[in-house]
Structure formats: structure tokens, C-alpha cells
Amino acid sequence: MEFGFSAQDEVFRGEARAWLEAHVGSVTGRRAWERTLGKAGWIGLGWPEPGYGNRTAGLTQQVVWAEEYARSGAPPRSGHIGENLLAPTLVAHGDEEQKRRFLPPVAAGEELWCQGYSEPGAGSDLAGVRTAAVREGADYRISGQKIWTSLAHEADWCFVLARTDPEESRHRGLSFLLVPMDQPGRIEVRPIRQLTGTSDFNEVFFDGARARVEHVVGGEGQGWRVAMSLLGFERGVSTLAQQIGFAAELAAIVVTAAETGAVRDPVLRARLVRQWAELRAMRCNALRTLGGTGDPGAPSVAKLLWANWHQRLGELAVEVRGAAAAAGPVDWSASSPYEIDADQHLFLFSRADTIYGGSDQIQRTIIAERVLGLPGEPKGAV
Structure with a gap:
């Protein structure tokens, strides 16, 4: 497989790198950073x-x-859900009025989005959602609960x-609705405290929340088709940027292993080498599928690869530190009960890698049924 960058690509790289060097660290606040990106036209390159x-x-x-952004140390994106998930979905399934209304504010970094998919009892089993939307004149009245909603706050x-x-x-019987979050008394967002002591995810309760009829994407009853199309956009170029971050985490662990002497352990040293080799293989696989292979299992294969790889990396991060990786004293009176360093955060947060974005079990079922043609599991089987 050959993959290279043209002279024009390298000119573009120079422009991107220069802009990031001039602006990273110069803006305070995640919303302000999104607006800065939008003003320069950097949002929506893939549309x-x-x-x-x-x-x-x-x-x-x-x-x-994506790679230059990851290397620059720029802040995590608040607008990536709107840019990389909603926008391509609107381009594929939305009408012209929806595109004109919602794409410009995303490109400008002015409106941020979250994803209302998972529910208690219907996480990876998305077809089991129970949140209801009842038509009332020009609106839908929405009642139900979503969970693990990133950036809902x-x-x-x-x-x-x-x-x-x-x-x-x-x-x-499912529909894909665009719902404004500023509905006091009708929408409640509750942060979920994680093992890391932070709250990146939320529960969202809809109690008679309103969505306009013209904000149904793809037509009433077509929600499953639209939702599955959106999930297909979830992986791709962003996977390569993610791998830049993975490489930096691995490099830091190798340095720690050398400093602590853990690298002298032949078993641990072999595991570090394996992590490096598997990361290279993941990059090759990501590049192979970028142009679209037509393989319905490609996103599931990629998710299985990186989620399990990253979890093993988190385990290595604390193993090379030994006892020093133990968490410090707990202060339950503080807003965050304990402070953790990067290695501890990597270990704790990566526990969820094989669950969010579609659990390993769901990914394997997709590969088995849609790619290998194996019979589906009997409904109601224990």
C-alpha cells in the first residue's frame, strides 16, 4: 500500500502548522476557540x-x-460532534432549509451539538430506545431519558x-430530531461523576421538550437509516489524529519505563514493542479504509482494534510506574475528590474504551452478521 502527500499537501501543511503555532494558547475558553477556528475556515474541511x-x-x-492539530497541542474540540457527525448527516439526508439553517453556525463555531442516542437499558442496543416523540401540531413533544451524552452541559x-x-x-418507527437544548423546565442535564473525578458525560431528561416538525431529518420513521448513516461518519480521518495522540502517550510510557528501570523486564519490554507494532498496523488499516472500501465491517474492526489497544496501554502506563501509580489521598469535600496525573487518567478513562461508541460485543455481532453472514442471535436468548 502506497500513501503519500503531494507538494500541494505539504504547502497546506505549512499553512496549517503556521496558523496553529500562531493561535494555539492565544484564546481562552473552548467556545472562543471554536469561534476562532470557524473564523479562519478550519471547521468543515471534509464537507x-x-x-x-x-x-x-x-x-x-x-x-x-487532523495530524497537525493533534501535534500542536491544541485544545480538545467542543464542536467535533456538530462538524463530524451532524453536518455530514445533514449533507446526506437533510433538506436545503435544514442545511442553510444549521451548517453555517457549525462552520462558524457558534452552535455546539450533542448526541442523544444511548439510554438506560438501550446503550449499544440502539434499536431499543424508548424516548418518545408525539406529534402535536407543528411540534413534537419529547419525553424520555438519554445517558452518556458527551458535552450536553x-x-x-x-x-x-x-x-x-x-x-x-x-x-x-424511529425518527431523527433536532432539538434545542435551551428549554428550561423541559430539559434537565445532570453530569455523571467518573472514576477520573471529572464529569465528561451527562444524563439528559426530556420532559415535554419541543422539536419542530421541519427539524426531522430524513422524514418521520426514517430515524434508523439516518442514525446508522451518522455512525458511519464517526470514524475516518479523525482516527488518524487519534493515533497521533496514542503515539505520544506510548512515547511517554517508554520514557518512564527507561527512567524507572522497568524496561529491563523482558516481558514488559516485549509488551511495549507489541504496542508500537500494533499502532503501526492500526495506521495502515486506517489509511486503507479512508477512501471507502465498501466493507460494512470496517468501522467495527477499527473500533475493536483501537479500544482494546488503548486499554492495554493504560495498564502499561501504571505498571511501569509500580507503586508510584497509586492515587493520592481522597478529599471528599472538594469538588473533585482527588487529583490524578496523566498516567492514572489514561488507565481509568480507558476502562470505558470498549464500551462507549458501541461495545465490543456489538461490534463483533456486526462483523459476524453483516460481514461473515452468520445467523443472528435468537431474539430473547439468554
Whole structure:
């Protein structure tokens, strides 16, 4: 497999690197950073349609931007859900009015989005959602609960998968709704405290929340088709940027292993080498699938690879430290009961890697049924 960058790509790399060097660290606040990116046109490079305030770039230039962004130490993105999930979905399934209304504010970094998919009892089993949306004139009235909702406490809008036909079940009777989050008394967001002591995820309760009829994407009852299309956009160029971060984490662990003397252990040393080799293999696989292989199992394979790799990396991070990796004293009176360092955060947070974004069990089922053609599990099987 050959993958290289053209002279034009390298010119683009220089522009991206210079802009990031000039702006990273100069802006305070995640919303302000999104607006800074948007003003310079860096949001929406991968959208196939220009004209919404975004610049467009080819696939290799998207890779260049993602990698340079990761290397620059720029802040984590607050707008990535709107840019990389909602926007391509609207381009594929939305009408012109929806595109004109929602794409420019995403490109400008002015409106942030969250994803209303998972529910208690319907996490990876997305077809089991019970949140209901009842048509009332020009609106839908939404009632139900979503969970593990990233950035819900910051978001202006949420795309919600809800059941609009109570007579249907599973994949049928679902709709994809665009819901404003600023509805006091109708939408409540509750942060979820994690092992890391932080709250990146939230519970969201809808109690008669409203969504306009014209903000149904793809038509009523077509939510499953739209939702599955969106999940297909979840992986891709961003996976390569993610791997830049993984490489930096691995390099730091190797340095620690050398400093502590843990690298002299032949078993641990072999595990470090394996992590390096597997990361290279993941990069090759990501590059192979960037252009679209037509393989319905490719996203599931990628998720299985990186989630399990990252979990093993978290285990290595604390093993090379030994007893020094133990958490410090706990102060339950503080807003965060304990402080953890990067290695401890890596170990604790990566416990969830094999669950969020589709659990390992669900990914293996997709590969078995959709790629290998194996019979599906009997419904109601224990």
C-alpha cells in the first residue's frame, strides 16, 4: 500500500502548522476557540459542499490538518460532534432549509451539538430506545431519558433518536430530531461523576421538550437509516489524529519505563514493542479504509482494534510506574475528590474504551452478521 502527500499537501501543511503555532494558547475558553477556528475556515474541511462559511479540502489535506492539530497541542474540540457527525448527516439526508439553517453556525463555531442516542437499558442496543416523540401540531413533544451524552452541559442543540410511532418496535418507527437544548423546565442535564473525578458525560431528561416538525431529518420513521448513516461518519480521518495522540502517550510510557528501570523486564519490554507494532498496523488499516472500501465491517474492526489497544496501554502506563501509580489521598469535600496525573487518567478513562461508541460485543455481532453472514442471535436468548 502506497500513501503519500503531494507538494500541494505539504504547502497546506505549512499553512496549517503556521496558523496553529500562531493561535494555539492565544484564546481562552473552548467556545472562543471554536469561534476562532470557524473564523479562519478550519471547521468543515471534509464537507463535500462548500458555501457554508467553511473551506473544503481533499482527503489527504484533511489527514494533514487532523495530524497537525493533534501535534500542536491544541485544545480538545467542543464542536467535533456538530462538524463530524451532524453536518455530514445533514449533507446526506437533510433538506436545503435544514442545511442553510444549521451548517453555517457549525462552520462558524457558534452552535455546539450533542448526541442523544444511548439510554438506560438501550446503550449499544440502539434499536431499543424508548424516548418518545408525539406529534402535536407543528411540534413534537419529547419525553424520555438519554445517558452518556458527551458535552450536553455545553451544547446548544441535540440530535435525538426517538420513537415517533408507538405501534412499531425495534428499528421501525424511529425518527431523527433536532432539538434545542435551551428549554428550561423541559430539559434537565445532570453530569455523571467518573472514576477520573471529572464529569465528561451527562444524563439528559426530556420532559415535554419541543422539536419542530421541519427539524426531522430524513422524514418521520426514517430515524434508523439516518442514525446508522451518522455512525458511519464517526470514524475516518479523525482516527488518524487519534493515533497521533496514542503515539505520544506510548512515547511517554517508554520514557518512564527507561527512567524507572522497568524496561529491563523482558516481558514488559516485549509488551511495549507489541504496542508500537500494533499502532503501526492500526495506521495502515486506517489509511486503507479512508477512501471507502465498501466493507460494512470496517468501522467495527477499527473500533475493536483501537479500544482494546488503548486499554492495554493504560495498564502499561501504571505498571511501569509500580507503586508510584497509586492515587493520592481522597478529599471528599472538594469538588473533585482527588487529583490524578496523566498516567492514572489514561488507565481509568480507558476502562470505558470498549464500551462507549458501541461495545465490543456489538461490534463483533456486526462483523459476524453483516460481514461473515452468520445467523443472528435468537431474539430473547439468554
